[in-house]
């Protein structure tokens with residue numbers, strides 16, 4: 001069960017929003033998704049109390065450096081994707097969470113590499129690889145991108161990061177009211193009312209494209225095939 005982590009030490013970089021958009025989309029596709037709320041502010045857990053009950057989506061509050069490993073172990077057989085929403089700032093939890101991840105996504109707003117916050121996460125990942133040989137795949141995920149920003153401008157950011165050997169997701173999360181309203185309304189994108197939220201269909205298309213790219217990058221592990229039933233040994237007629 002892959003662990004998808006959203007990390008940027010800068011507060012307000014867009015971690016929680018992207019984590020929930022992806023979590024909601026994966027759950028709506030039938031994957032069993034658990035969001036680990038590691039932010040002491042517990043915004044996600046409070047938001048959860050207003051969500052309709054779901055068979056495929058749940059949130060575990062109060063995740064910290066002491067309980068994260070055991071929690072993940074406990075969930076491993078009961079979930080298809082674990083989504084880890086880390087708080088801003090540098091902490092032991094950040095290093096531990098990154099080390100346990102299957103893939104780390106670093107949300108970065110627009111084109112200014114959000115700057116130091118994203119770079120700090122990339123630096124910790126590099127240290128994990130250099131000093132402990134733990135190589136965690138990771139990607140920068142552009143977010144709050146202006147919907148009319150030219151493809152050319154985005155391309156420039158991608159090639160800049162590519163020169164530094166940083167993978168960037170093809171699909172940015174666009175700046176949309178729907179992604180803000182999810183929190184205010186206490187629901188997933190699917191629960192929002194298209195009559196009151198502008199461009200909701202575009203936000204949903206965006207969420208779908210981003211999640212599909214993430215699923216391609218980190219496919220859910222297929223259930224282990226059942227052991228083949230022992231063959232019946234039939235005595236050959238003499």
Ligand SMILES: Nc1ncnc2c1ncn2[C@@H]1O[C@H](COP(=O)(O)OP(=O)(O)OP(=O)(O)O)[C@@H](O)[C@H]1O
Nearest residue numbers: 011012013014015016017088144174175176179180
């Ligand atoms: N794609 C988006 N479109 C519109 N608003 C967005 C988008 N992404 C994030 N926001 C808004 O930006 C603000 C910060 O986002 P968010 O809470 O996701 O950041 P964060 O990195 O989790 O912050 P923190 O470090 O405090 O946990 C929120 O008000 C959120 O609604």
Ligand SMILES: [Mg+2]
Nearest residue numbers: 015016039087
């Ligand atoms: Mg957050």
